[in-house]
Amino acid sequence: MTHPCFDAVIAGGGPAGLAAAIALLERRLSVFILRPPAVHPTPRAEMLPPAAEPIIARLGIADVLEQAVALHPALGLWPTAQPEVLGHASAQQRTAISIDRYALITLMERRVKEKGGHFHPHRLRGIAGAPGNWLVATGDGQVVRARFAVDATGRPAHLARRLGAQLCLGATLVARTFFLPATPWPQLVIEATANGWWYALPMQQGGTAGFVSEADTLPEKPALLPIPGGFPPRAKTWDARNSRLSPCAGPGWLAAGDAAAAFDPVASQGLFNALSGGFFAGNAAADALAGEHHAFIVYADLVARTAVRTHRATPHHYATARGQSGFWHRRRAQAFSAQSERPTPSPFSEQGLVFQANFN
Numbered sequence: 001m002t003h004p005c006f007d008a009v010i011a012g013g014g015p016a017g018l019a020a021a022i023a024l025l026e027r028r029l030s031v032f033i034l035r036p037p038a039v040h041p042t043p044r045a046e047m048l049p050p051a052a053e054p055i056i057a058r059l060g061i062a063d064v065l066e067q068a069v070a071l072h073p074a075l076g077l078w079p080t081a082q083p084e085v086l087g088h089a090s091a092q093q094r095t096a097i098s099i100d101r102y103a104l105i106t107l108m109e110r111r112v113k114e115k116g117g118h119f120h121p122h123r124l125r126g127i128a129g130a131p132g133n134w135l136v137a138t139g140d141g142q143v144v145r146a147r148f149a150v151d152a153t154g155r156p157a158h159l160a161r162r163l164g165a166q167l168c169l170g171a172t173l174v175a176r177t178f179f180l181p182a183t184p185w186p187q188l189v190i191e192a193t194a195n196g197w198w199y200a201l202p203m204q205q206g207g208t209a210g211f212v213s214e215a216d217t218l219p220e221k222p223a224l225l226p227i228p229g230g231f232p233p234r235a236k237t238w239d240a241r242n243s244r245l246s247p248c249a250g251p252g253w254l255a256a257g258d259a260a261a262a263f264d265p266v267a268s269q270g271l272f273n274a275l276s277g278g279f280f281a282g283n284a285a286a287d288a289l290a291g292e293h294h295a296f297i298v299y300a301d302l303v304a305r306t307a308v309r310t311h312r313a314t315p316h317h318y319a320t321a322r323g324q325s326g327f328w329h330r331r332r333a334q335a336f337s338a339q340s341e342r343p344t345p346s347p348f349s350e351q352g353l354v355f356q357a358n359f360n
């Protein structure tokens with residue numbers, strides 16, 4: 001059976017996958033992007049530092065800045081478990097921008113379509129074959145052939161784990177987030193509690209709020225943030241652990257963004273990493289396709305160093321808080337565990353090649 005053939009298949013249509021697609025398309029390579037059908041906007045609450053503006057411009061999506069909100073120094077109720085206002089609401093210096101994710105993804109998808117990228121609204125189901133000649137099965141039962149495979153499926157790293165890579169996970173952490181009709185202050189506000197921390201972030205319309213804690217912790221009512229202690233029914237729960245993939249690249253494939261390394265939201269680095277790392281990943285893939293066989297080694301080395309450096313810094317963020325509860329002590333002493341989450345072999349096969357099961 002003949003299958004449609006592409007230079008690269010990208011699993012995942014978040015910021016990392018779309019940035020990788022833009023880089024590959026700029027190098028005149030054909031790209032097939034697998035991503036589940038569009039869903040409603042979710043309250044992620046993401047900020048970018050001003051240093052992200054060059055990569056936003058490079059990706060051709062500067063219009064997203066029109067929908068962003070400039071944030072002034074954070075109003076920190078942060079460094080002590082007893083709320084204590086730091087920073088100054090009156091300072092004029094802009095320290096970050098709050099990004100509208102829906103606008104970001106819409107602009108990036110438009111850019112990819114303009115450059116000829118091919119979207120397929122289904123999940124990755126399996127991958128088989130060999131570097132240079134992958135066979136990728138999609139959720140609707142199709143199979144495409146690709147010379148290179150990019151895993152941009154976010155934290156679960158669905159594609160790379162099918163190829164044998166392992167996730168190393170930090171201590172359990174979840175973020176429960178929801179939209180706010182209005183935000184109390186025009187900047188990021190963080191409040192530490194005994195078992196976690198609350199934040200509220202303004203957007204152009206309303207804002208988002210979240211509580212970051214260990215998985216089994218009930219929300220505590222913040223003392224100063226005017227947010228109710230419970231979660232509204234439409235709150236969303238996110239895995240917020242540090243994680244890194246080992247290895248994050250190999251012959252004929254690489255992982256980008258959260259799939260390669262994900263960060264505790266305290267680092268506020270994941271989105272910047274997804275945009276810049278995704279663009280770098282697309283270029284590394286293009287180099288590999290042009291015959292530079294060591295391109296993936298250079299890429300993997302840089303991603304691993306960035307991940308290790310950022311993960312090592314996490315306990316220091318928590319150390320700035322003088323909270324004495326178990327939560328704060330545990331966050332200051334984090335270790336990684338290697339976790340093998342490879343899927344079991346699948347009943348689905350094509351031309352004698354066994355695809356591994358979907359475990360989404």
Ligand SMILES: Cc1cc2nc3c(=O)[nH]c(=O)nc-3n(C[C@H](O)[C@H](O)[C@H](O)COP(=O)(O)OP(=O)(O)OC[C@H]3O[C@@H](n4cnc5c(N)ncnc54)[C@H](O)[C@@H]3O)c2cc1C
Pocket residue numbers: 011012013014015016017034035036044045046047048122123124125152153154155158175177210238239240256257258259263265268269270271272273274360
């Ligand atoms: C609560 C919260 C707050 C955060 N705050 C910040 C912040 O302030 N600043 C910051 O920089 N970062 C922040 N982050 C991190 C940031 O959101 C992520 O780092 C960033 O979205 C990673 O982008 P990505 O493209 O790698 O992954 P994702 O955005 O997770 O995208 C993955 C894509 O893959 C798709 N997918 C999943 N499985 C499959 C499959 N099997 N087949 C095909 N497609 C699949 C998904 O649908 C999705 O489209 C925060 C994260 C959370 C959860």
